[in-house]
Amino acid sequence: MEQSLERINTALVSLRKGKMVILVDEEAANNEAHLILPAEKVSSKAINFMSTEAKGLICLALDPNKVESLKLPLMSSSSHSKTAFTLSIDKKEIKTGSSAQDRAETIKTAIHPKASPHDLVTPGHIFPLKASQNGVLEKRTPSDAAVDLMNIAKMDRSSVICQILNNDGELTNQEELKFFSRKHHIPILNIKDIIHYRLYYEALLEIKNEKQLDTAFGPFTCLTYADKITKNEHFALIKGKIKNGCLLRIHQGCLEGDVFLSKSCHCKKNLHDSLNALSKENSGILFYHPEPITKDRCQHSNLKISYYALASQLLKQFDVTAVHVLMTHLHEVNSLKSFGISVLSKTKLEP
Structure with missing residues (x-):
């Protein structure tokens, strides 16, 4: 988390000074x-720089509320791209709309707090992009990341965005991008840094229900939570009073194994072993993340990082920052650490 936070802070300093940032996604193909x-x-200087140095299409990433207030219709699309383009725009009664000055004026007009649909005409020379309501936690796109980053910087939630091409008009490779960054003194930020930042700092869990549960492994307090992004429910089985040094198990729900006792996975055994271990502790918690059944889902070797973000948020609600972990994979420990939870010891569940 430290390196990720450092990259975020470097980017925020640049943005607040009116400078640019390079946004990449290392997981994109x-x-x-x-x-x-x-x-x-x-x-106009910034627009000209994007035109001459980055060479890509200059777009305007907007949050969905702004797109709605400007009544910008989405372009129909038959592509597989996740990017949501609206009709292109120009400022009303502008000259040609194509000059750097004209495009800067169009952007200023569109993002003005009192801007209305009557201030713009379509088609034009600026291409608005509609971000998702939940940003990168909903869709992992550059436009969502750009709008999220402006929000983190506490600036207007709109961003000018332009794809970087090399001298041949092709996408830049890593070496070309590093050279571009050094040449123009522009920091590089990864979309995963923004995702991690939001998962680390934003409160995404809200409690829905609490009840006492008498199980074959003894009594537990069962808390039902919903996350604010997907609205999915998550469960926490709690033994005793949760405090620093408690025992933690994060269990990915498995309908086949947990409920129908499938022999093709170890999920049921891991769940039962975890509950048995928790029953012997004075303080422990099992975070249960249900998941719909999908093909070969039980043959997982990794869990989504968001499980650990949500579990970490739950622990922090109890002011817990250090735990003993029951685990099936080593990355569980690293994921918890990345969200600010110290791991005092780890015990591997045997299949």
């Missing part, structure tokens, strides 16, 4: 990289 700039800091 096509090595896309984008220049982003706070829309409130846009200038």
